[in-house]
Amino acid sequence: MTQHDCLFCKIVSGDVPATVVRESARTLAFRDINPQAPTHVLVIPKEHHPTAAELAASDGDLLAEIVREAHEVAVDDGVAGTGYRVVFNTGPGAGQTVFHVHAHVLGGRGLNWPPG
Numbered sequence: 001m002t003q004h005d006c007l008f009c010k011i012v013s014g015d016v017p018a019t020v021v022r023e024s025a026r027t028l029a030f031r032d033i034n035p036q037a038p039t040h041v042l043v044i045p046k047e048h049h050p051t052a053a054e055l056a057a058s059d060g061d062l063l064a065e066i067v068r069e070a071h072e073v074a075v076d077d078g079v080a081g082t083g084y085r086v087v088f089n090t091g092p093g094a095g096q097t098v099f100h101v102h103a104h105v106l107g108g109r110g111l112n113w114p115p116g
Contacts, residue, residue, distance in 0.1 A: 008100035012046045021076065026062060027069045029105075038108030039077040039084065043069045050099040052088040070105045079107030087115070 010016040011030065018030035021041055032040040043066050049055040055063045067086065074080040084107030089096040 006048055006100050007098050008042075008044050008102065009048050012044070022069060022073055024065065024069060027066055029069055029073050032104070036104075037106040037111070039074070039079050039105060041070075041073045041077070041105045043073060043103040043105060044100060049101045051090045051096065052101050052103075053090050055101045066101075066103050070103045073105045074107055077105075077107065083107065083111070085111050085115070 007016060011018045012028055018028075020028060020030045022029035022043075026046055027043055028046055029041050029043045032042055045055065045062050045066060047062075049058065049062075052063065055066075070086045071080065074084040084105060087104040087106065088101065089104075
């Protein structure tokens with residue numbers, strides 16, 4: 001998949017609409033179209049990186065910024081005090097379907113363990 005075919009790159013460019021909840025110079029956070037919890041927001045880098053592992057190897061500072069933004073989403077949505085989950089699915093076996101790294105921020109209900 002090229003960046004031109006990437007759904008999340010199209011969201012960043014404004015070609016595909018999304019409900020944006022936060023934006024920084026390097027990241028974008030928007031509501032998941034198929035929410036699995038009352039709070040279900042995706043935090044992505046604006047530049048294309050296919051997986052969390054690739055991003056960690058190439059730009060650890062950007063990965064850290066995604067995690068910070070995930071926390072701010074939880075604060076903004078009022079779930080930081082009761083608990084929330086940040087999930088990176090990496091690879092098809094883990095359920096990654098869009099190959100543009102993204103953190104799922106989930107909260108607002110009890111989250112069972114183990115996930116899946």
